[in-house]
Amino acid sequence: MPRRLIAGLAAMSLVMATAPVAAADTAARPVRSKLPTKGFPLAESDAGTQKHTTVAPGLDLFTMVQGKPSDGYTVSLLIKGKDYGSKAEAEAAAEAARAAGHEVGVQRFVRPGVADYPEGEGYMVRTGRWTLAQRHGAEKVVKRLKDDGIKAKVDFLGDDGTRTTGPWNMRVLTIDPGRFRGSLRASLGQSVAKRETPSAMAKHAKAIAAVNGGFFNIHTAKNLRGEPVGISVVNGRLLSEAVPGRSAIVLKGRTARITEVKTSITAKSEGGEKTVVNGVNRMAAADELVLYTEEFGEKTPADEGAEAVLNDKGEVTELRPAGGKVAAGTRVLHGTGIMADWIWSHAWERWTIEIESKVTDLRTRKSIPLTSDTGIIGGSVGLVRNGRAHVTAKTDGYANVNMILRRHPRTLAGVTKSGELILATVDGRRPGVSVGASMVEAAELMMWLGARQAVNLDGGGSSAMVVKGKVVNTPSDGSERGVGDALLVLP
Structure with missing residues (x-):
């Protein structure tokens, strides 16, 4: 079986780095046994049910049903x-x-x-x-x-997204970094290009829980649609570039934080010529330079461009026309148009091409170290910032009626003031059972759950939560969908 891409991910609390928790602090930390029961923000009534399951110390699952059906x-x-x-x-x-x-x-x-x-x-x-x-x-x-x-x-x-009585059927998973002894990780499954269900990724990694990650590219070639739309960092390796300014989840060990990021990638030839690399592990547009890594999992596109194959030291081992394998231990620089000319001119065989990748936290303006235990999952739309609703639909490319107002199934991630990670799924497209949530409602829901920072992940038919090998929500497609990436919780 192909090697899976599992990344240990880490983060701090949302506003500042989280210090290690001392034994005394851990003992004093209250055990999460319930979520709020009053002031549910999406309905006039607080009537509902809540079931709690301790999955592991510091890892709790809540099943919540609020409201009642009245829409037709x-x-x-x-x-x-x-x-x-x-x-x-x-x-x-x-x-x-x-x-x-x-x-x-x-x-x-x-x-x-x-x-x-x-x-x-x-x-x-x-x-x-x-x-x-x-x-x-x-x-x-x-x-x-x-x-x-x-x-x-x-x-x-x-x-519609107008006022409703519901109902809302939700699953909420909370991870307390002070009591949970496992780790948070990201997975791209078998490859960047291939889609895979969160439960399959969780099973291979022996994860005790998982949710789907960010959007994947449905507008590319069919065999490449596992490609994340936005940033992906796995084991410290940048496998997909950021959409500049879009929210992301940075994970490390058992901690998480949410921030906005940008990426910059450059290639420098042995002759000193330096140029921008436009993307990673995706189709190249006209006059672009794209880097393919061994995790790509498919042949590079045969688009009449040019390619330089690099070994693990960055040495050019082969110059070739576009469209070939990315062998283990290699990377491929792929150029189209004028960037194909750059490859032919500056990537001579046996020369060294230095690739530099940088991820910048746009809140702190500091680089995020890409160490072996660093990983980043790209979100789709920011929801909550510093405890207030802050829906960034236009910045993130989703400023329309369907995405802002209409209700859909949702997968949401948030971090509390104390650094607790909240993962939530809201079932939708199930008339009489669960109506889903709009972007605005998703922000209200995450604030009610205690999130100081929150982001919307992929939703619709992609929305899935897996606990101990079982999908615990009800995906709207009727079965679990293959997705680009997932956030895993390992014991």
Whole structure:
């Protein structure tokens, strides 16, 4: 079986480095036996249930159910392929439906403002309302609209992101660095390119718990879609570059912190010529230089570029056209366009190419040492900063109605003032069972759980939590999805 990429990861408390916990401090630290029971932020009522399981000393699992179902279904007309549009677009779509004999209404909604993106509004065209047991009635209306040439779909009202009674079905895993004696690690599974389920990664590493990591690239070649969209550091090796300014989880030993990061990678030839390396273990765009490592797990793209194969000392052992294996103990510099010319001009055989990789913590402006026990998992959207909601949807590339307002399954990570790591999954897309959460609600939820810093990881069908070999939440795809990376908790 291929060698797995398991990284020991570490971090400090969110605001400053965590000092080692003395034995007396450990004994005095209160045992986490429950989560908050009052003031649940997503519903008017605190009515709910909470079940606690001690997985290991300092590692606790909570199963929480809050709220009750009250939402049903409606039918939304599609406006340029979406279920919303501008006021003028919605009124035009409504008029066309009325002309065809259908009773519809135009509904305004407000997308809340977040830290880096202002409030906005949109308009939907809808008709009818049905209970959870009456979905078939909504489906009949969609068919009648389709017969008249009008595109529409059934919508569950709980997905809207407006006020709801729920319910919310959640799993929360807390890791207390003062009492837990294991470690936090990151895994990319068998390779960077290959997707794998969190439970498979956990099983191979003998982890006692795991959650899915950040987004992976669904817009690249099919055989490369395990590639993380953002930073990945495994065993101190930079395996995917950062999206500059995006939040990430830095792990080391049993500690974690959340911050924003950027990466810089340079290549310097023996002749002194220095250039920027644009990416790591991904498809190269025009005129880019990309570094492939042995963890990539696939042949490099055959895109008419040029490649220099480097041994473990950085010596150029081969110059070749693009499209070849990355053998164990080697790295490959891959250039397209003008950067292919750079390789032919400056990466001569038997010359040495020095590759320098640097990760910078944008809060402290200091470099994060890439030691063998350092690892970083990229998040998707920052949620909480210094104890306050700070949703960075625009900075992180997700400033839209679907990502900010609509409810989806979520995987969330946060760190408390004392350095405790909180991992949470919120099931969604399960009408009558669990509605999921919007980005704004996810931030509110993590603050309620005590997080001073928090980040949204990949969600939707990727959202999964594994404890002792069992998936303890309910993935919305119906089964666990292969993902790019995972955060593991080892004994």
